[in-house]
Amino acid sequence: NKVDFAAEIGRNDLIKLLNQLGEKGTKDVQKYLYSMGYRGTEFAIHCAVINGHLEVVKYLHELGYRGTEFAIYYAVQKDHLEVLKYLIEKGYSGAEDSIDFAAEIGRLEILKYLHELGYKCDKLAINYAAENGHLEVVKYLYELGYRGTEKAIEYVAMNGHLEILKYLIEKGYEYFHVAIDYAAGNGYKGTEWAINYAAGNDDLEVVKYLHELGYKGTEWAIYYAAENGHLEITIHREDGWEGDASIVANLEVEEII
Numbered sequence: 652n653k654v655d656f657a658a659e660i661g662r663n664d665l666i667k668l669l670n671q672l673g674e675k676g677t678k679d680v681q682k683y684l685y686s687m688g689y690r691g692t693e694f695a696i697h698c699a700v701i702n703g704h705l706e707v708v709k710y711l712h713e714l715g716y717r718g719t720e721f722a723i724y725y726a727v728q729k730d731h732l733e734v735l736k737y738l739i740e741k742g743y744s745g746a747e748d749s750i751d752f753a754a755e756i757g758r759l760e761i762l763k764y765l766h767e768l769g770y771k772c773d774k775l776a777i778n779y780a781a782e783n784g785h786l787e788v789v790k791y792l793y794e795l796g797y798r799g800t801e802k803a804i805e806y807v808a809m810n811g812h813l814e815i816l817k818y819l820i821e822k823g824y825e826y827f828h829v830a831i832d833y834a835a836g837n838g839y840k841g842t843e844w845a846i847n848y849a850a851g852n853d854d855l856e857v858v859k860y861l862h863e864l865g866y867k868g869t870e871w872a873i874y875y876a877a878e879n880g881h882l883e884i885t886i887h888r889e890d891g892w893e894g895d896a897s898i899v900a901n902l903e904v905e906e907i908i
Contacts, residue, residue, distance in 0.1 A: 696711050700722050700726050700731065701725045703729065705733055720745045724745060727753050746770055750766070750776075751776050755776070757785035759791060776797060777789055781804075781807045782803075784812045786815050793822060804819055804824045
């Protein structure tokens, strides 16, 4: 796994070049150097995989090189489906773990491919996809029968993924007021504190949406909006929210309310 010849003659520049061949996609250069006796390491394959150079990956394998178990991971991470297919055909391991990773980072086509091959996600895969805002992945996993845990709804709320939250609610997911209140500023309903958090995060549309659902903030809604300098939301007190006068005064925001 070392560039023995280049090291032997003290050519650090060639060591660097050989390790970067895959990254550059220079198949002709590889052929020439190989014919001259130069040898690379498994990292050449990794570089080619990361950059999606399928032909280089194939050629390196023809020469007898193999990457490590990270090759599959890199293909999924960089969303190189065709490279992934080739690696799996070559018997690389790691796909059984990478299917969860694909769900987590939103690689829908790769997820579908791995599932078609018979790989199964962990039950938490839908949680990860929801947490990171990958709506289409969430839908796909749900259609396959994945349900995740009650934490899915909390993750979505905390990260402000309103459309996913709506989808999960429609599918019957239950949520806890505490979890939704904690993140309501990012996009959905909860108790009276939901509007307060929304105001603090400058989510005017969310504030309006919550108000349409019948929620009313407490006097602290004005406080949070004023504290963070959210003029439009503070003005929105015309809808019936009243902040404590001392709170507003202490924040020195009389001019915007």
